[in-house]
Amino acid sequence: MNKIVEQYQAEIRKQVESAVSNWYDWNQTEDIRDKEDLSCEWELTDGMWAIAFFTAYYESEYDKGDYYTPPLLSERRSYKVKRVIIYDDETLKEIVDTTEVDIEDKL
Numbered sequence: 001m002n003k004i005v006e007q008y009q010a011e012i013r014k015q016v017e018s019a020v021s022n023w024y025d026w027n028q029t030e031d032i033r034d035k036e037d038l039s040c041e042w043e044l045t046d047g048m049w050a051i052a053f054f055t056a057y058y059e060s061e062y063d064k065g066d067y068y069t070p071p072l073l074s075e076r077r078s079y080k081v082k083r084v085i086i087y088d089d090e091t092l093k094e095i096v097d098t099t100e101v102d103i104e105d106k107l
Helices: 005-006 009-021
Strands: 032-043 048-063 072-088 095-096 105-106
Touching: 009 032, 009 048, 009 072
Parallel strands: none
Antiparallel strands: 032 048, 048 072, 072 095, 072 105
């Protein structure tokens, strides 16, 4: 992994996890398995900018319950970051563009 991506790895995770957690409505009432290619862009702490391209995965299992047990929804979200571009907004100079980013996690 590129050293500059390692430097910003915590920020990348935070932004991607925020995008993935807002991707699906929490009140699903059926079993769902889905994936979607998404991206997000944000300003880094030192004035640089980043764009992350990732695949988000969503799985839910919905148990309707019965007379004695209430409905139960279990959800799993995960993601795989495929590409990160970090650039300087003033000069629009690309600092790093990597397609081999190894950031994968489950929320």
